[in-house]
Amino acid sequence: MFDQLKDKFQSVFDGLSKKGSLSEADVETALREVRLALLEADVSLPVAKHFIASIKEKAIGAASIKSVRPDQQVIKIVHDGLVEMLGGDAAPLAVDVAPPAVILMAGLQGSGKTTTAGKLALRLKDRHKKNVMVASLDMTRPAAREQLRVLAEQADVGVLPESDTETPLELAKRALQMAKLKAYDVVILDTAGRLSIDDDLMDELRAIKQATNPHEVLLVADALTGQDAVNTAQAFHDAVGVSGIVLTRMDGDSRGGAALSMRHVTGMPIKFVGMGEKQDALEEFVPDRLAGRILDMGDVVALVEKAAAAIEEEEAMRMAKRMASGKFDMNDFLNQLRQLQKMGGLSGILGMLPGIGKMQKQLNAAGMDDSMLKRQEAIILSMTKKERVSVGLLNASRRKRIAAGSGTSVQDVNRVVKQYQEMAKMMKRMGSKAGAAGLKAMMGGLGGGGGMAAGGQMPQMDAEAMKKLSSGLPAGMGGEMFGKGGLGGLPGLGGLPGMGGPARGGSGKKPKRKK
C-alpha cells in the first residue's frame, strides 16, 4: 500500500521534472506538422518559415500542461500565435474625418474590388449613417462601371456619373470634387484590377493616390490566393501604402493562409471579410476563426484549452480546500502572487475594474506597481522551506538574511509577512462556519464554468474582462475577494481603504457564462 503510494508520487515527480517544460525536441517535432499544415493552407513559404521560427522561440521552455502531449500543447501555442499575428493592430475604418473620407480600393483582377466597394458603401450607409458615394475608375474591364452603378443603386448610395473620355486619374479628381460639392461623407474609389508587375498601371495607381490623398487604401484580396500573396501584397504596399486588407470569398472552403502572408508582409490589419454574394455579406474580421481555419487542428486546440482550464480549476479547488481547513502558508501566498502576475499584474486586474483608473495613479505613487509583486515573490523565494510553512520562525536575523537574499530591505520583508498574516486571518475566517457557505457558493461558481458570483456590483465590466478575471482568479480571490475582505485580500494591496464593500461574493447564484 505504502509502496504503491510512493510509486505514484514518484511518477508524478518524474513527470514534473521531465515534462516540466517543453523541450526543443518536443517543439521541433510538433512544428514540422505545423509547417506542413501552414503550407497546405497556402501560407506563403517565407511567412510560414518566419512564423515557425518565432513560435519555436516562444514554445521551447514553456511550462507544460499536465495530461496533454507536448506536441498538442505546441499546437495550442501556434494557434495563439496565429490569433495574435492576425489580430494585432486592429483599427476601425478611418471614416470619421473631415468629409469627404476617401477610400481607395486596389487589387488584382477578379479579387472582388467592385463587389466589395458596393458592400462597403452599403455598410457605411447603414451602420455608420454616412452619406456615401462610389466612383468607378475602371476604364479597362468592359461593364465594370455599369456593375458599380447597379450596386450603388441597390445600396441606394451616390455614384459618379460615367464618362468615356476621362482617364482614371481625371475621374478620381472629379469624384473628389463632386463629393465635396454634394457634401458626401465618404467617397469610395474603385480601381481597375492590375497585376503587381505592371509598372504602368502601378504608376497610375500611385498617381491616383497622390491626387486623392485617401484616408484608407484597402487591398482587396482573394482568400483563395496561393503563394503569390506575398508578392502581390508587397508590390501594392510598396506602391501605394496599404492601410488595410479586405479578404474576399471567405465563405468558400479555402484555408485562407494568404491572409497571414498579406498581414505579415504589409503589417496592416485585415479589416473585413467577404462572406457571400449578397450585398450585406461583408463582416468584421475575427482572428480566432481564421486562425482555426488555417491551422485546421481545432480539436487539438480545444483539448489543450480544456486541459489547461481543468488544471486551473483543480488548483483552485485545492486552494479552496486548504483554506476551508484554515491552512494558508507562504507557499499559498506565493501561488497567489504568481496567479496575479499571470493575469497581467495589479495593473491588469485593476484595469478590469471600473473606476479604478483614477486610483491607479495613487497606487503607482505609493510604489504599488507591478514590480512590487516581483519583489514580494523574491522575498518569499528567499525563505527556506521551513520558513514558508511556519512563518513564526521568522525572527530578526532570519528577516535580515531574507532581505539580503532578495535584494530588498527588512521593512519590505516585514510588509510581506504582515500582508501574509492579514490574508491568513481572512482565510481562517472563511474556514470557520460563517465563511463555509460563501466558500461553497464560490466553489459552486467555479465548478459551474469558472464564473464568479459578482452580482450587479461591477456592471461596467465587459464580458471578456469578466471571463479573464473569473477564470484566472485563484480561489480566495473569487467572490470573496470583492466581498467580505474587499480588495484587502489581494496580496500586495495591503488593505487599501475604500475598496471593500458589503458582502456580495457568496450570493449563491450560479453565474451564467457569457459567450
Added chain:
Amino acid sequence: MSWFKKLTAGLKKSSNKMTDSLSGLFKSKKIDAESLEDLEEALIASDMGPHVAAAIATELGQVKFDGEPDADKWRLALAQILERKLAPLEKPLIADADNRPHVILLVGVNGSGKTTTCGKLARKFQDEGKSVMLAAGDTFRAAATEQLQGWGLRTDTPVITGEAGSDAASLAYRAMEQAHKAGTDVLIIDTAGRLQNRAELMEELAKIHRVIGKFDESAPHDSIIVLDGTVGQNAISQTKAFAEVASLTGMIITKLDGSAKGGVIVALGDGFGLPVHMVGVGEGVDDLQTFGARDYAAALIGIESDALTQADSAQ
C-alpha cells in the same frame, strides 16, 4: 509575343522567383539532402503543394548523370521531370465541325476570369474562320451581361442575354436553339461564378449542364473550369467539386502573366488528369494561348525551352 515570353516576363519580375532559389541551389555539384529540401521549398513557393513538391524533389534526387552534373544539368533535369508530368495535359481546344453547334461551357469560382475568357475564345475561333455565338449565362452578378456584350461588340459576335436574375438554365437552352437555328459553329456559354461549397449554386450548375444535354445529348462538348493562376491549394477542391456537377473535360488557367507561377497545374495534373487547354497571359484579346508543357516547364525553371528541345533530340 509568344506566351513563353510573356510567362517568362511575368515570372522574372516576381520577387521570390523560383529561378533565383534554383540558381543558388545548384551551385554545388553535389546535390545533398539539404539542397533537395531547398528545392522542395522552391517548388512549394510555386503553389505545387507540399506533397507534389516532395515527390518531385525525390525524383530529381534519383536522376543519374553521365559525369559530374553542373547547375545547368540539374536545372535541365528538373525541367524534364516537370515536362514529363505535364505533357499528358496538352490538348488544344478544337471545335468539332460535326457538332452544330460545338458547345463550350465555362464554369468556375467568382473572379477566375470566365467572362473575359469567353470573349477571348470568341476571337480565337473567329480567327480560325468559325462563326461564334456567346451566351451570357451569368445572370446574377451585376453587369456581367453587359460585360459579355462588351466582348460581343469587340469581336462582333452575337450575345444571347436574359433578364438579371433570370434562370440561367433556360437561357442556355434558348442559346442552344438559336445557335442551332443560325447554324453557328461554336456556342460559348458563360456561367455565374460560384464557390464550390455552395450546394444550391452547384445544383443550379448541374441543372444548366443537364438542360444543355437535353437539346443535344453530346453537349456540352467541352465543359471547362476556368482557374485563376494565382490560386493556391484550393484549386484541387474546386476542380473536384466542379468535375462532379459539370463533368469537366478540361481546364483553362488565367492570369499567368503576373508573378504567380501556377504550379498548382502540376498538382492538378497529378490528381485529375484533366487537360489544360489554354492559359491566359494578358488582358489583350489575343492573350489566351494554347498550353505547352515544354514552354511552361522551361519558364517555371527559368531556362530556354529550346534547351529542352535540344536535350530531347540529343537522346
